[in-house]
Amino acid sequence: MKVVCPYCGFGCKLIIDPQTLTVRPYKGEPNKGRICPKGLYAMEFALSKDRIKKPLKREKNTLKPITWGQAIDEISHKLLEIREFYGPDAVAFIASSKTSNEENYLLQKIARLFGTNNIDNCARLCHEASVHALKMTLGTGAQTNPYEDLEKFGVIIIWGYNPAETHPVVVDYIRKAKERGTKILVIDVRETLTMRFADYKLIIKPGTDVVLANSIMHVIIKEELYNEDFIKKRTTGFSEIRMATMKYTPEYAERVTGIAASLIREVAREFALAGSGAIMWGMGVTQHVSGVENVLAIVDLALLLGYIGERGGLYPMRGQNNVQGAAYMGALSEFLPGYIPLDDEKFRKRVASLWGVNDLPTERGLYLTELWDAIERGDLMALYIVGENPAVSEANFARVRKALKKLDLLVVQDLFMTQTARYAHYLLPASSFCEKEGSYMNSERRIQWSEKVMEPLGDSKPDWEIFTMLGKALDLPGFNYSSVEEITEEYFRLFPELEERDIKELKESDGIFLPKKRLHTWEFAMPNGKARFVAVERIFPWENTNNDYPFALTTIRLINNYNTGEMALRSPSLVKLMGEPKAVISENDARRLRIKAGDLIEIATRRGKIRIKAEIGKIREGVIAIPFHFKANKLTNSALNKAGTPELKFSAARIRKLKTERPTQDNYP
Numbered sequence: 119m120k121v122v123c124p125y126c127g128f129g130c131k132l133i134i135d136p137q138t139l140t141v142r143p144y145k146g147e148p149n150k151g152r153i154c155p156k157g158l159y160a161m162e163f164a165l166s167k168d169r170i171k172k173p174l175k176r177e178k179n180t181l182k183p184i185t186w187g188q189a190i191d192e193i194s195h196k197l198l199e200i201r202e203f204y205g206p207d208a209v210a211f212i213a214s215s216k217t218s219n220e221e222n223y224l225l226q227k228i229a230r231l232f233g234t235n236n237i238d239n240c241a242r243l244c245h246e247a248s249v250h251a252l253k254m255t256l257g258t259g260a261q262t263n264p265y266e267d268l269e270k271f272g273v274i275i276i277w278g279y280n281p282a283e284t285h286p287v288v289v290d291y292i293r294k295a296k297e298r299g300t301k302i303l304v305i306d307v308r309e310t311l312t313m314r315f316a317d318y319k320l321i322i323k324p325g326t327d328v329v330l331a332n333s334i335m336h337v338i339i340k341e342e343l344y345n346e347d348f349i350k351k352r353t354t355g356f357s358e359i360r361m362a363t364m365k366y367t368p369e370y371a372e373r374v375t376g377i378a379a380s381l382i383r384e385v386a387r388e389f390a391l392a393g394s395g396a397i398m399w400g401m402g403v404t405q406h407v408s409g410v411e412n413v414l415a416i417v418d419l420a421l422l423l424g425y426i427g428e429r430g431g432l433y434p435m436r437g438q439n440n441v442q443g444a445a446y447m448g449a450l451s452e453f454l455p456g457y458i459p460l461d462d463e464k465f466r467k468r469v470a471s472l473w474g475v476n477d478l479p480t481e482r483g484l485y486l487t488e489l490w491d492a493i494e495r496g497d498l499m500a501l502y503i504v505g506e507n508p509a510v511s512e513a514n515f516a517r518v519r520k521a522l523k524k525l526d527l528l529v530v531q532d533l534f535m536t537q538t539a540r541y542a543h544y545l546l547p548a549s550s551f552c553e554k555e556g557s558y559m560n561s562e563r564r565i566q567w568s569e570k571v572m573e574p575l576g577d578s579k580p581d582w583e584i585f586t587m588l589g590k591a592l593d594l595p596g597f598n599y600s601s602v603e604e605i606t607e608e609y610f611r612l613f614p615e616l617e618e619r620d621i622k623e624l625k626e627s628d629g630i631f632l633p634k635k636r637l638h639t640w641e642f643a644m645p646n647g648k649a650r651f652v653a654v655e656r657i658f659p660w661e662n663t664n665n666d667y668p669f670a671l672t673t674i675r676l677i678n679n680y681n682t683g684e685m686a687l688r689s690p691s692l693v694k695l696m697g698e699p700k701a702v703i704s705e706n707d708a709r710r711l712r713i714k715a716g717d718l719i720e721i722a723t724r725r726g727k728i729r730i731k732a733e734i735g736k737i738r739e740g741v742i743a744i745p746f747h748f749k750a751n752k753l754t755n756s757a758l759n760k761a762g763t764p765e766l767k768f769s770a771a772r773i774r775k776l777k778t779e780r781p782t783q784d785n786y787p
């Protein structure tokens with residue numbers, strides 16, 4: 119059976135044998151016979167003995183099994199009661215970017231028909247800054263080119279992104295490009311695995327990326343290396359960029375970023391003279407209070423050289439296996455399906471009429487990251503969480519856990535008793551990726567069909583079936599689906615590019631690109647068809663380092679672990695490969711604080727502290743990097759950028775060596 123990998127947004131297809139349940143990689147697009155350990159061992163978490171197999175209800179302090187009928191009945195009653203008393207906006211839904219397009223489509227449909235735009239997904243913690251910046255400049259919010267294009271560009275910049283650990287299969291495309299002569303330039307706060315094949319390694323001070331980007335543009339403009347023809351014909355706002363970057367000399371940038379002025383000049387020339395180039399970026403760029411500005415600067419740099427369409431591509435590499443699909447299906451509180459703004463009356467009314475109502479709510483809903491304060495204020499009484507673990511994944515999670523306790527109704531729909539599920543009034547057992555079928559969209563916007571390998575475990579049900587029951591119980595129009603295909607057909611009707619296509623094609627091919635394979639080749643999706651430069655200035659991290667908290671703490675990912683660990687830690691083969699979590703500090707800092715590799719240290723921020731072993735590595739002095747998969751968010755800062763993403767990559771911290779040899783299981787969820 120052909121199944122979409124349940125882990126990362128690269129979107130490998132796995133071939134799973136229904137008899138032996140063993141996994142091998144698919145030979146066609148996009149993984150071409152390649153796979154990483156997470157995909158290879160994906161069946162292990164699906165078959166874990168920890169799977170929840172019956173709906174559970176909290177009574178006093180224990181969870182008791184109940185029937186599906188009772189669960190849906192009680193949950194829908196409570197939701198309707200809360201709506202009656204406090205209005206629809208007292209309820210919020212968190213969609214799961216682990217679930218299919220059909221499932222995301224249904225949940226946002228439920229939320230909007232219920233009367234609220236309080237529907238969001240983990241894109242908020244991830245690439246939402248990229249969506250906002252790309253919308254402002256190019257008019258679309260997603261990766262512009264397919265992976266295959268990476269092999270043909272002169273330079274690839276990899277910015278705040280570590281694909282060697284986070285998207286191991288895309289690295290093969292980058293490696294192939296390098297073999298053909300592409301220059302690889304990596305910008306990070308530490309020496310990453312990805313830097314092993316870099317021609318240029320730029321180790322930057324955390325949170326100073328705008329200054330570096332502006333300075334590269336400064337050099338390109340000063341030396342007249344920009345693409346005048348492209349700028350004239352296809353963009354507006356160039357004069358703003360010229361003005362704004364004037365003061366960002368390489369010498370100034372060296373003082374701020376720590377990267378030598380001569381190196382900045384060299385890479386600016388290399389990038390500009392290559393004639394074509396891609397920029398790939400990740401969480402080192404977006405998870406800052408300057409996240410939107412960081413991405414704007416990256417887009418400006420590409421526009422300056424006309425690196426778009428055939429001559430370049432912008433690659434905000436998406437995180438979860440279906441985060442791109444969740445966004446396209448409208449599981450975002452500020453957009454309808456297709457990233458269409460809520461105030462686009464024509465489209466909104468068209469969706470409403472397709473759903474059998476006159477209109478839909480127009481006011482922006484709460485961001486995922488705004489829910490916790492809303493609960494504290496008493497504005498939000500009920501929360502329905504699908505496949506998301508905010509008690510671990512949100513910044514400064516103590517405040518999230520406090521808020522979860524305050525809710526009148528918390529429903530969690532997941533495979534496992536997660537840290538978040540511990541607070542639930544109702545826990546609904548979802549079936550895993552291989553127990554259902556449906557479509558998923560990867561980072562390059564390729565929609566792929568995923569086949570069913572086995573029957574749902576226990577009494578678990580596919581998410582779409584649970585939503586169908588819920589929609590019906592809430593008395594919403596049209597919730598009579600008896601197969602996934604009916605939902606696929608419904609969402610196909612929302613997109614002009616899909617209206618003429620059919621599901622058969624989707625099932626039998628290597629996927630369908632939405633809206634098309636390569637964006638902006640001739641025209642940008644802006645009202646005048648032109649891209650818009652948006653000049654940006656430096657924005658400082660929210661927290662200052664000072665004598666009490668002299669370090670900049672960042673949080674990173676490891677190849678054999680995954681997000682909050684709920685899936686990967688239930689895969690014995692991955693656990694064997696994982697090793698103990700460690701904090702990376704620089705040699706100079708270690709010497710000064712008399713810390714040796716393997717010593718137990720305490721890391722403290724203004725929000726809390728954790729114990730972890732130290733590792734001495736190649737990282738900027740004054741910076742500590744810890745894996746986010748464990749208790750990192752006890753420490754992190756919840757200050758938000760303009761797209762609602764917290765500054766997960768910068769918290770002021772201090773460290774001290776601990777004398778004790780106490781074990782560090784404190785680091786596990």
Ligand SMILES: Nc1nc2c(c(=O)[nH]1)N[C@H]1C(S)=C(S)[C@@H](COP(=O)(O)OP(=O)(O)OC[C@H]3O[C@@H](n4cnc5c(=O)[nH]c(N)nc54)[C@H](O)[C@@H]3O)O[C@H]1N2
Binds near residue numbers: 277281283399743
């Ligand atoms: N193995 C594995 N793969 C995954 C995941 C996983 O948990 N494990 N998660 C998936 C998800 S949801 C996502 S979003 C992607 C994320 O994929 P990535 O974006 O690659 O993930 P991170 O390791 O969080 O961050 C990338 C890099 O940013 C650097 N960085 C930190 N601060 C700064 C800064 O100020 N400037 C710059 N230039 N760099 C900085 C870090 O050192 C790190 O190397 O991975 C996906 N794939």
Ligand SMILES: Nc1nc2c(c(=O)[nH]1)N[C@H]1C(S)=C(S)[C@@H](COP(=O)(O)OP(=O)(O)OC[C@H]3O[C@@H](n4cnc5c(=O)[nH]c(N)nc54)[C@H](O)[C@@H]3O)O[C@H]1N2
Binds near residue numbers: 216
């Ligand atoms: N400090 C720090 N914090 C971060 C980050 C960081 O870099 N640093 N990164 C942020 C980013 S980019 C992200 S994306 C978030 C990720 O944060 P989360 O999305 O909260 O993390 P996951 O561990 O991926 O949780 C996915 C959940 O979905 C469940 N699940 C899997 N398949 C299904 C299914 O088919 N149906 C249902 N109903 N459930 C399913 C899993 O059991 C798991 O509980 O974390 C964010 N938090």
Ligand code: SF4
Binds near residue numbers: 123130153157158285
């Ligand atoms: S690279 Fe991503 S999609 Fe491919 S097997 Fe690994 S986790 Fe799955």
Ligand SMILES: [Mo]
Binds near residue numbers: 244245436437438
């Ligand atoms: Mo993510």
